Amino acid sequence: MARQLNFGVIGSGYMGKAYAIALRALPTVFRLPAEPICDMLATTSAGRAAEQARELGFRRSTGNWRELVEDPAIDVVAICSPTYMHREMALAAIAAGKHVICEKPLALSSAECAEMADAADRAGVCTLVGYNYIKNPATALARQLIEAGEIGEIVHFRGTHNEDFLMDPGLPMSWRLRKAFASEAGALGDLASHIINAAHFLCGPVAEVIGESQIIHAQRPNTAGVLEAVENDDQTQFLLRFESGVMGSIEASRIAAGRKMGLTYEIVGTRGTLLFDQERLAELKYYRADDPPHLQGFRTILIGPEHPDYGHFCIGTGHGFGYNDMIMVEMRDLVEGICGERPLWPRFRDAVHTAEVVDAVGRSQRERRWVKVGESE
Amino acid sequence: MARQLNFGVIGSGYMGKAYAIALRALPTVFRLPAEPICDMLATTSAGRAAEQARELGFRRSTGNWRELVEDPAIDVVAICSPTYMHREMALAAIAAGKHVICEKPLALSSAECAEMADAADRAGVCTLVGYNYIKNPATALARQLIEAGEIGEIVHFRGTHNEDFLMDPGLPMSWRLRKAFASEAGALGDLASHIINAAHFLCGPVAEVIGESQIIHAQRPNTAGVLEAVENDDQTQFLLRFESGVMGSIEASRIAAGRKMGLTYEIVGTRGTLLFDQERLAELKYYRADDPPHLQGFRTILIGPEHPDYGHFCIGTGHGFGYNDMIMVEMRDLVEGICGERPLWPRFRDAVHTAEVVDAVGRSQRERRWVKVGESE
Amino acid sequence: MARQLNFGVIGSGYMGKAYAIALRALPTVFRLPAEPICDMLATTSAGRAAEQARELGFRRSTGNWRELVEDPAIDVVAICSPTYMHREMALAAIAAGKHVICEKPLALSSAECAEMADAADRAGVCTLVGYNYIKNPATALARQLIEAGEIGEIVHFRGTHNEDFLMDPGLPMSWRLRKAFASEAGALGDLASHIINAAHFLCGPVAEVIGESQIIHAQRPNTAGVLEAVENDDQTQFLLRFESGVMGSIEASRIAAGRKMGLTYEIVGTRGTLLFDQERLAELKYYRADDPPHLQGFRTILIGPEHPDYGHFCIGTGHGFGYNDMIMVEMRDLVEGICGERPLWPRFRDAVHTAEVVDAVGRSQRERRWVKVGESE
Amino acid sequence: MARQLNFGVIGSGYMGKAYAIALRALPTVFRLPAEPICDMLATTSAGRAAEQARELGFRRSTGNWRELVEDPAIDVVAICSPTYMHREMALAAIAAGKHVICEKPLALSSAECAEMADAADRAGVCTLVGYNYIKNPATALARQLIEAGEIGEIVHFRGTHNEDFLMDPGLPMSWRLRKAFASEAGALGDLASHIINAAHFLCGPVAEVIGESQIIHAQRPNTAGVLEAVENDDQTQFLLRFESGVMGSIEASRIAAGRKMGLTYEIVGTRGTLLFDQERLAELKYYRADDPPHLQGFRTILIGPEHPDYGHFCIGTGHGFGYNDMIMVEMRDLVEGICGERPLWPRFRDAVHTAEVVDAVGRSQRERRWVKVGESE
Incomplete structure (x- = not known):
């Protein structure tokens, strides 16, 4: 399992914690083709992000989600923010060539969803929506x-x-x-x-x-x-x-x-x-x-x-x-x-x-x- | 419990039998203002009706439901026949001044039901529908x-x-x-x-x-x-x-x-x-x-x-x-x-x-x- | 179903009523080799017995269970009294040649039960115990x-x-x-x-x-x-x-x-x-x-x-x-x-x-x- | 959470894997006074141990459980082997001053259990038995x-x-x-x-x-x-x-x-x-x-x-x-x-x-x- 996938998670609430738990335990549960790494956590303030990152086991943190999305080391962006922010975050992540998992509902309307899906298709990145x-x-x-x-x-x-x-x-x-x-x-x-x-x-x-x-x-x-x-x-x-x-x-x-x-x-x-x-x-x-x-x-x-x-x-x-x-x-x-x-x-x-x-x-x-x-x- | 209510039941299938069981046991279960009597059973043939009456405990039987409906000794007519026959039977029973309990659905349309309800209201008889x-x-x-x-x-x-x-x-x-x-x-x-x-x-x-x-x-x-x-x-x-x-x-x-x-x-x-x-x-x-x-x-x-x-x-x-x-x-x-x-x-x-x-x-x-x-x- | 079986029930409580309900409805539910009749009810006073008999649908009543047990018209004695009375009542019923159904437990000890079973075997009467x-x-x-x-x-x-x-x-x-x-x-x-x-x-x-x-x-x-x-x-x-x-x-x-x-x-x-x-x-x-x-x-x-x-x-x-x-x-x-x-x-x-x-x-x-x-x- | 607790797990079967999953995810789920580390895994052969350690996320491995028990870096020994081995392993771990969690049943008899409990008490180490x-x-x-x-x-x-x-x-x-x-x-x-x-x-x-x-x-x-x-x-x-x-x-x-x-x-x-x-x-x-x-x-x-x-x-x-x-x-x-x-x-x-x-x-x-x-x- 030489390959690693660096995850950047936006949001440290309910779902952010659930993702962190899952990513931590995952390689022990399954034999995987790549090891997921809890690399960076973004929340709304740098201080809170640093504290949460420590608690949830992320290496790095930021109070600015754009920093996470644009960080070259990040392979996968996980969006666990309120719905109205999904579109902007996902489009930015896709633009940066990241794979994206986004919590549900994906966006505020089917038109927004389609825009996001189109962008992902054009960029050739992988996507998943959190209908868990x-x-x-x-x-x-x-x-x-x-x-x-x-x-x-x-x-x-x-x-x-x-x-x-x-x-x-x-x-x-x-x-x-x-x-x-x-x-x-x-x-x-x-x-x-x-x-x-x-x-x-x-x-x-x-x-x-x-x-x-x-x-x-x-x-x-x-x-x-x-x-x-x-x-x-x-x-x-x-x-x-x-x-x-x-x-x-x-x-x-x-x-x-x-x-x-x-x-x-x-x-x-x-x-x-x-x-x-x-x-x-x-x-x-x-x-x-x-x-x-x-x-x-x-x-x-x-x-x-x-x-x-x-x-x-x-x-x-x-x-x-x-x-x-x-x-x-x-x-x-x-x-x-x-x-x-x-x-x-x-x-x-x-x-x-x-x-x-x-x-x-x-x-x-x-x-x-x-x-x-x-x-x- | 001096008063008696003579029941005439039309139909000896599933519901006819259920009615008979219930009428037989009823006075033992409840203290009633009147005793229900399994008086007459009507089915489609006289022979079958006689046999079923014996089995289900009715006093009398007939192969002609009109005979039952018009019998002066009958107080209550119970209609357990297929739906399309309900209207005709109920109207005849009401016309003869009988109280009527009729299996569900009451009739083939709401118009038929309304016709039957109107007739009952005019005649001042009691009615009940078998939504048991x-x-x-x-x-x-x-x-x-x-x-x-x-x-x-x-x-x-x-x-x-x-x-x-x-x-x-x-x-x-x-x-x-x-x-x-x-x-x-x-x-x-x-x-x-x-x-x-x-x-x-x-x-x-x-x-x-x-x-x-x-x-x-x-x-x-x-x-x-x-x-x-x-x-x-x-x-x-x-x-x-x-x-x-x-x-x-x-x-x-x-x-x-x-x-x-x-x-x-x-x-x-x-x-x-x-x-x-x-x-x-x-x-x-x-x-x-x-x-x-x-x-x-x-x-x-x-x-x-x-x-x-x-x-x-x-x-x-x-x-x-x-x-x-x-x-x-x-x-x-x-x-x-x-x-x-x-x-x-x-x-x-x-x-x-x-x-x-x-x-x-x-x-x-x-x-x-x-x-x-x-x-x- | 020409044959009839006259039941005499001792006790008008919970089980006495249950027996009466069952006996009344039985011929309508099953095709039986004989028709059970709610013939006589015995309780501890004649007045109470008469009232209960009316309510539960018995033809006759008595305030003295021995009268019931010895009545020549009775075919089956049903004992629904408290346990300590079962032995005496059952032995008397058996001595009178009656079939007996008795509520459970049958008696106060296995010795009493065996005495009752022996008596029934000698008399050749049918017995049943109410383990319903x-x-x-x-x-x-x-x-x-x-x-x-x-x-x-x-x-x-x-x-x-x-x-x-x-x-x-x-x-x-x-x-x-x-x-x-x-x-x-x-x-x-x-x-x-x-x-x-x-x-x-x-x-x-x-x-x-x-x-x-x-x-x-x-x-x-x-x-x-x-x-x-x-x-x-x-x-x-x-x-x-x-x-x-x-x-x-x-x-x-x-x-x-x-x-x-x-x-x-x-x-x-x-x-x-x-x-x-x-x-x-x-x-x-x-x-x-x-x-x-x-x-x-x-x-x-x-x-x-x-x-x-x-x-x-x-x-x-x-x-x-x-x-x-x-x-x-x-x-x-x-x-x-x-x-x-x-x-x-x-x-x-x-x-x-x-x-x-x-x-x-x-x-x-x-x-x-x-x-x-x-x-x- | 500066403090760390190095776990050495003996056995890589059902329970060994369950322990590894739990230890990996634990710090993300709870705020802990110390961070548990999946340090060493021991199974019956060095090769198998190395492979399993990789899969389950342990840093080190051994084909000899005594090596694990005596390793100075290990703080806690987890015993997930068949019952008959518990006593010997636990006594060795206790002798080495380790805290011990042992799968159930603790040993082959109450006498063995008492011997192990006595040893732990004398050594002043913490113990837990896997009645999960x-x-x-x-x-x-x-x-x-x-x-x-x-x-x-x-x-x-x-x-x-x-x-x-x-x-x-x-x-x-x-x-x-x-x-x-x-x-x-x-x-x-x-x-x-x-x-x-x-x-x-x-x-x-x-x-x-x-x-x-x-x-x-x-x-x-x-x-x-x-x-x-x-x-x-x-x-x-x-x-x-x-x-x-x-x-x-x-x-x-x-x-x-x-x-x-x-x-x-x-x-x-x-x-x-x-x-x-x-x-x-x-x-x-x-x-x-x-x-x-x-x-x-x-x-x-x-x-x-x-x-x-x-x-x-x-x-x-x-x-x-x-x-x-x-x-x-x-x-x-x-x-x-x-x-x-x-x-x-x-x-x-x-x-x-x-x-x-x-x-x-x-x-x-x-x-x-x-x-x-x-x-x-």
Whole structure:
């Protein structure tokens, strides 16, 4: 493993730390074609960056993300900043010839996403978007079973991404609730995008949607205690048709009492059904119509070394798989993708589709009709 | 209990037998204002009717339903025949001054339902429609908790009624699959109507819908083995707005592999959430945001004597509640309703709303837009 | 169904009502060789008996159980009185040539049980003991699967019967807590006996045990509010060896917080495992080692018409099965058993074994060693 | 974090890799008083050690564990070798003044364990034994709730550690199945020891036991295909009394079909109950008797930042927690313990108790009676 990949991470919050954990442990978990190095960390101030770099194990730090992006030693730029900054950062990184992994949602609109994907294509750099939940072995297994025909032809998809982190109306305003910083798609952009991406991964692209969104807590206090208007949705729901003709529906909420990580899907086929719930992330439920009638029932498959990726973490089935393990699979994909050993997915180009679905849902609500994904305005 | 109510049941299939079981056991389970009597059974032939009457415990039988409807000794007519016969039978029973309980869906269209409801109103007879699942104590508890404000203001409703009894494409054609006998609403009319009714019961009437339906197995063999076209949907899904403004969605399928009695709902409120699954019919899951943060989680409430109706069947919590027990609650409601001791719900009038929602979903698909429930053509 | 069987029921409490419900509905559910009639009810006063008879649907009543037992019209005596009265009532009924169904536990000791079984054998009457939980279709399926070899050779049995109806230390003294009325086996006699019987049904007779019991709430208030000593155990646990050599364990409690009907068992075999929990009485969980490795997992089988008995109640799988349905299966067994169409189980003779296990657990605690079931004192 | 702790790990199998992953990621997850360094790896051959050291990220390697143990730069020795080697390695490490973490079971008998604990005490080095499952935040929460009185006084404990990795009788002989290498306690020593340790952690030390064990697959093929005798148990079960007087039971199996990581416990108290299952390691079920009667039920608490340790890994409740995360908590405990910032548990001294329980179960089977833990021979 002579080759090294120097990572520069922008942002030291939740995802920045998760990336650092994953990058540190990665070479011990997997045999990799290159060793990822936590090289530089950028946050909004030099002092804070230096302190965080020490804590998270980066060699260098900066209070200016442009410095990181332009540093010749950096091979890969990881963007973990608020959504509205993604475009500028990613374009700068691409311009500097860096490979880029960017947190989701990729940008404020599908147009921005497309601009970023175009730039990456022209520059010939590798990209990946942080739709990390599809990196779960249980979801990889779901895809394997679908491809192997174990549920027959897909008939219906229902997906959710429900959480309740904003259910308390007393929680303060934040950038996530503002149009300029997080787009007018709230739960739709932040959460539904995960399950849209999973639907894409499992059932192919989406052709058409109709939906609606709503704001339940219309105002929240700012830091001065003054109420300000929330500018994007707390909750969304939409019907969809995949390009394959399969029917489906998706819902997402950030105020769904009791749901902590409620990314779920149910995929019904002509010969079986798959059920998944990210709150029990190391299980896949499977009903098989070919079992003898008196022995039929949903079985709970505990993920183990007989399924994708898990065996690198632990040799015992059902011993547990965690959030950061999922991020490690994502980083493994990235490293191997950059080294040409694996196709990358979802790239910026693939995330354009997710963003187009989000945009189409918004338009379908404004125009009260079914909207084709990618339909011109 | 000097008063008696003579029941005449039309149809000796699945529901006819369930009614007979319930009527027989009813006076032992509940203290009733009147004793229901299994008086007469009507099926399509006199011989078959006589045999079935003996087996199910009816005093008399007939091969001609009009004879039953017009018999002066009959107080209540129970209609358990295929959908297309409901209207004629119900109108005849009402004309003869009988109280009527009719299986669901009430009729082939909302117009037919309204005609029947109007006739009943004019005649001043009592009516009930066999949306039996809302008679479950768990669902009665859900309504109690909602009314007591235990989940705060309702924010979202998601309901399903998924089964798989028609998932095998080799199963033969039947009246349920034909427009003339079961309407052009297949799973939509037969199954979604149950969960639409439950939504009505729990969250109030529906104002607007948009949806679509599909036929997956387009042809099925008739008794001669010749393939014939299936004329109504295997599966449906739609978005809805309640009159209260609450957002929701409903789906139903008769080909949902693995689902045997998949009537489920999730009702999210501002302070809690309720989950129900008819496959575990004696449980209600409840999340309460007011629990201390480190002790929060969905709790599984096992239904017992501290909840509605259950104590009449058994004094031990969690000892079990069955399908026929639910029918007994329904019959108890009917008997008490006829005796003026309890408001009846859902009456024919209430089922008009369910039928209007079904009709509106159909129209929303044809016109590819949101349709108001009850919107004039 | 010309033949009739006149039932005389002693006791109008919980079980008396359950019997009445079952007997009333039985002929509508099953095709029976004889019609059971709710003929006479006996309770402790003539007035109360008359009132209850009216409510529960008996033709006649008495305040003197001997009158019932000796009435020539009575064919079957059902004993639903407190345990300490079982022996005298059953012996009188047997002496009068009646068939007898008796609630569990059958008597205060295995010696009493054996005396009752001997009397029944000499008189040639049919007997049945009210271990109703084994009448559940899910448990009948478990036995079918074991007999069909679907889990290979049995390796281990673990059973529980945990409830919490006495967890509140403020609940008053009752006959169940007194040695003279309910034996010195409290939870052991009242609850563990159910799961011992189920173990016997599923895995054969028990050869040896060692266990211990404890009283947690040593005193309870009598009706005058004065604290009195509780005389039998709140909780028990024991290890056992079946005659087959299989190892197992059983526990029971009447103070197990949260358990409402916690009769559960896990039966591990060399090729699979079965799990059952009476709180979800219409499900059986099954793990099959012969499934392909990546598709293995416990499956949840929902009970339906493809399993024993259920189809008589409902034609839809997973539509629900209740406590009183289970009692109906028990009564069906009794009626068919009396008519010679089915072997009865568990008879008085079979309940002797259960009582011997209970006695042996008591002795094993006193002598602090393994005790053979039936070992002479 | 100027201070560094050089780790020398003996063994590069399953646990060796898990330790390496944990040590690498640890400083990024937690703020530590010292930085753990993967310094040296020892396996049975120099070549293999060098290769594995490269893969797992160790600086140095050796084919001779004594070299590692005696290396002056090593601060902590981690022993991940088969059980029979623990004693010799640990004593050598202690003699060299190293801190030691040793995999479980600590040694072949309680006498060996005591010898090792004595040596550590005399040398004044820190020790920890790899009973990693108690490091799970869910179990830490269980202990918190018990200590806070949330379930009242403990009444009963039931624990299991069931897996099925040896259920296939065709699997070959291994050191785990031989008396000389793994003791005569098979599942009892390897698996039950985990749940004994957890019982100790949650309910205090055990005073008395009675149990039995069995070998189901008596012979297994060696590498030449010749059948050899299995020398220790496939399965064990025992009753126990804690020193507190609380009653309990434990079972363990390595052939329990369907169980992959079946470490479970149920702790019943006078005011509530806790349920845990390691197959759903980020959940704790809790029943609270103080809830209003109609709202009582087991709640499923998803572990989050409001519970112990989890927040260092992820800020979102219910986002997942994995096997290697648990090992990181263990290593954090070790590093902080060595730095004097936290009491270490379970130390070698604490594992003596576990071993004494195991020994007592063995003796109770030989002598067919209750045996006091630590009872002299």
